[in-house]
Each structure stands twice: as C-alpha cells, then as structure tokens.
Amino acid sequence: MRVVAKFGGTSLGSGDRVERAADSIADAVAADHEIAVVASAMGNTTDELLEDITFEADDTDRAEIVSMGERTSVRMLKAALAARGVNATFLEPGHPDWPIVTNQRGEVDADATRERAAELAERLGETVPVITGFLAEDHDGNVTTLGRGGSDTTAVMLGRYVDADQVVIVTDVEGVMTGDPHVVEGARNVGEITVDELRNLSFRGAEVVAPSALSFKDDELDVRVIHYQHGDLLSGGTRIEGQFENMVDMRESQLACLTVAGRAIRNRPGIAATLSTALYESDINVDAIASGMDSMTFYVDESVAERAENVLHREVIEVGELSSVTVTDDIAVIRVLGGELPNQPGVLRRIVDPIAEANINVIDIISSATSVAIFVDWADREEALDIVQDSVRS
The missing domain is CATH 3.40.1160.10 (Acetylglutamate kinase-like)
Structure with missing residues (x-):
C-alpha cells in the first residue's frame, strides 16, 4: 500500500x-x-x-x-x-x-x-x-x-x-x-x-x-x-x-476596504499597476481587488488598513486625476470555490438572492473562472455563511 x-x-x-x-x-x-x-x-x-x-x-x-x-x-x-x-x-x-x-x-x-x-x-x-x-x-x-x-x-x-x-x-x-x-x-x-x-x-x-x-x-x-x-x-x-463538489471558505480575520476614486482609474493607463505596486512595496498583502468606472477598491487585512490608507493617499496626492481614498472596516469575505462554478448559468443569483432576502447587505461580489467571493459586514458573516452553504448544496 x-x-x-x-x-x-x-x-x-x-x-x-x-x-x-x-x-x-x-x-x-x-x-x-x-x-x-x-x-x-x-x-x-x-x-x-x-x-x-x-x-x-x-x-x-x-x-x-x-x-x-x-x-x-x-x-x-x-x-x-x-x-x-x-x-x-x-x-x-x-x-x-x-x-x-x-x-x-x-x-x-x-x-x-x-x-x-x-x-x-x-x-x-x-x-x-x-x-x-x-x-x-x-x-x-x-x-x-x-x-x-x-x-x-x-x-x-x-x-x-x-x-x-x-x-x-x-x-x-x-x-x-x-x-x-x-x-x-x-x-x-x-x-x-x-x-x-x-x-x-x-x-x-x-x-x-x-x-x-x-x-x-x-x-x-x-x-x-x-x-x-x-x-x-x-x-x-x-x-x-x-x-x-464545491468548497465554501470563510476568511477568519476581518478585512478593510480601501476605495480610491478619480478619473485616472479609466483615463490613465497603468494606474491600477501604480496603486497595486505602492501597496506591494510597502509589504501590504491585498486579499482582493475590485474596479469600477471611476474607482478601484482594495481589500486588505484590517490590521494594516491605516498603513495602506497612507500609502494610497500618497498616490492620490501624486496623481492629479485621483480624488480621494476612503476606508471601511469590519468586512468579512466568503468564497465559493470549485470546478466551473461561476460559469454555471444563474449561479450568482442562486447565491446572492437568499442573502438579500435575509436583509443582509452585500458589499461586493468578485468572481473568476473558479471562485465567487461575497463581501458582507463582519457582524453578518455567520448568517451569510450558512446561507451560502445551503445555496451551494441545493
């Protein structure tokens, strides 16, 4: 054997x-x-x-x-x-x-x-x-x-x-x-x-x-x-x-969400790399990144949020087309991993709708070919975890 x-x-x-x-x-x-x-x-x-x-x-x-x-x-x-x-x-x-x-x-x-x-x-x-x-x-x-x-x-x-x-x-x-x-x-x-x-x-x-x-x-x-x-x-x-078949994973520690806003996000090539590199060079690990038309959000461990805010603020001052950086604490992330899960028709709705029906605010959703990450308030994490596990099993 x-x-x-x-x-x-x-x-x-x-x-x-x-x-x-x-x-x-x-x-x-x-x-x-x-x-x-x-x-x-x-x-x-x-x-x-x-x-x-x-x-x-x-x-x-x-x-x-x-x-x-x-x-x-x-x-x-x-x-x-x-x-x-x-x-x-x-x-x-x-x-x-x-x-x-x-x-x-x-x-x-x-x-x-x-x-x-x-x-x-x-x-x-x-x-x-x-x-x-x-x-x-x-x-x-x-x-x-x-x-x-x-x-x-x-x-x-x-x-x-x-x-x-x-x-x-x-x-x-x-x-x-x-x-x-x-x-x-x-x-x-x-x-x-x-x-x-x-x-x-x-x-x-x-x-x-x-x-x-x-x-x-x-x-x-x-x-x-x-x-x-x-x-x-x-x-x-x-x-x-x-x-x-699919694995549900909940991060054990709290995250903070840092959002940088400004026209440079969509108008200036390389701005995402500039912001990410600034955090990397300050030895700050980024758990996840989400971007919009005029904003970019970085999720980091809450213990380094203040340092990350200062790092990103320096970039805001340096880049004229960036407006400001804001921070939100006490965030939890639940991830669904496995196979081609996010490519299944209706899978996001099947996961998110029951969370909304429970009156839990979904702060953000980030999906890839093999995972879906759902960000909620830290206080809602246990209830949201139970809902996600049930939705994946159904």
Whole structure:
C-alpha cells in the first residue's frame, strides 16, 4: 500500500515524539508499504518565528525565515529513521526532487506539481522521502508558503498526485470526536465522516484537517486522522469520505476596504499597476481587488488598513486625476470555490438572492473562472455563511 503520512507540529513537539513518529514509519516500511512523509514545524516553532519578525521583511525573506521550522523537522525525522535502518531522504525547497511548485500569483501550479510528484512516486519503495510541509517553491526558485493549514494541503495534494492509497494525518486528536472531551462526558471517536460534514465543523472551530487541503481529495483517496500516540499508521482514527463538489471558505480575520476614486482609474493607463505596486512595496498583502468606472477598491487585512490608507493617499496626492481614498472596516469575505462554478448559468443569483432576502447587505461580489467571493459586514458573516452553504448544496 502507498501511504502519505503527515505529522503535525504537536506530534513532532519533542525528541520522544520524533522517536515515536519514526517508530510508526519504520514499522510501516518493514511491512512493505511505500511511505512518503510530510513534516510540520516542531511544536509552535512557526508561530515563534513569526513573532520574532519585529522588523519590515518582504515576502521572500519572511518565507525563508518561517521555513526554518519545517527544515529542522525533516532533518530530525530523517536522522531518526536512519538510526532505525530506514533509507530516508529529506526534501525541502531547493532540492532537485522538490515537488510543490507555485505560480507567479502564489497559487499551486497543479501541472508542474503533478509532474514532479509523479517523478517522486517512481522512487517510493527505494527511499522514504521526508518532505517539508507548508512550503513551496516558485518557478524562480524562491521559497513560498501555502498559507494556513499548508502542511495538510501538502499531504493531501501529494497523496492525490502520487496516486496514494491513503493519506494519514497524525495530530494531537484521536480523529473527530462526538463532542469536546474536556467539556462533555462520554465523548467518543467518530469512525467515519464526510468532507462536507468536516468542512462545516471546521468553520465552527474544529481544527482537524484544513478545508483547503480537502479540496484536493477525490473519491479514490482515503484520508484518515489519528492521534500521535496511536502508533499504527495504518489503522484507527477517523476516516474522511467523499470529495468536495464545491468548497465554501470563510476568511477568519476581518478585512478593510480601501476605495480610491478619480478619473485616472479609466483615463490613465497603468494606474491600477501604480496603486497595486505602492501597496506591494510597502509589504501590504491585498486579499482582493475590485474596479469600477471611476474607482478601484482594495481589500486588505484590517490590521494594516491605516498603513495602506497612507500609502494610497500618497498616490492620490501624486496623481492629479485621483480624488480621494476612503476606508471601511469590519468586512468579512466568503468564497465559493470549485470546478466551473461561476460559469454555471444563474449561479450568482442562486447565491446572492437568499442573502438579500435575509436583509443582509452585500458589499461586493468578485468572481473568476473558479471562485465567487461575497463581501458582507463582519457582524453578518455567520448568517451569510450558512446561507451560502445551503445555496451551494441545493
């Protein structure tokens, strides 16, 4: 059997836990299974590294810094496997066999990743690749990251592309429980759950598997979640069934909306690039952009809204045809992703009409070939999320 096993930060949080992980991998190899391993940063290393970046750092430097946690984990785990006589190789961005590639927009390049993963699959059985989770590499060789839940994404994506039989997520919970064992009596493990059920739980705080990771799961790929103390990679835990037809994702933090108005938006070539570049050079990430005849709107994390306003105001002063910049806070975004969803006739109306009927104001809608983003007031986000999920299922 071909298995991709992902070990979370907690399951690698100490030397003893690294040893336990290595034992479970070695046992699976001894039973003639082909194993690929994805490793998260040990413990809370990534959060600690991010907290230590108290200076202005561009995206490339920031990615290189936070990558140190995963880079350490794969070296530890590879050495522990070697001590058990297992032929293992650690892979990180920059390695000639590195599989995860992102494009110029920071999104996974599915074709390039699929091709590299196929090459990796040919060597399974000869060696156990121990792969840094969360990290990726762009076509220029720069380190990039896959965002929240990135190690889960690495594991499920590789599981699909190497044609694995199973992806096993090793974490600090015994799969999905019927309730919080710290709160309710008699909580027990749920043996099976669908991806849609798990997605709904994750939006309500259940941190089991990142919904973004499960978007790579298909019906043929078996995904299980087990506790790191379980010891056996090939049994127990919770089995996740099915696949996403469409995925609904809600951003966890508040956005601010900055709107620049002026005739230059439609009359001056390159003004969109000028405004976007100003934000980029100030290390401000833009979540989404919308444009109109005489305005352009940038959605950014609310924590950087004041800085973004000052950056854009400088451009307003510099460009005579621009009039002003305004800011609106406390905005939520809900995205519907998957397939050719936005190209289906009437899909926007099917999503938006029920929101309007609930007397919820839709601030903005941005659609592309594979997603629809709906922006609403932060206070309305939970009700809007329920409505969108119902509309997608119907």
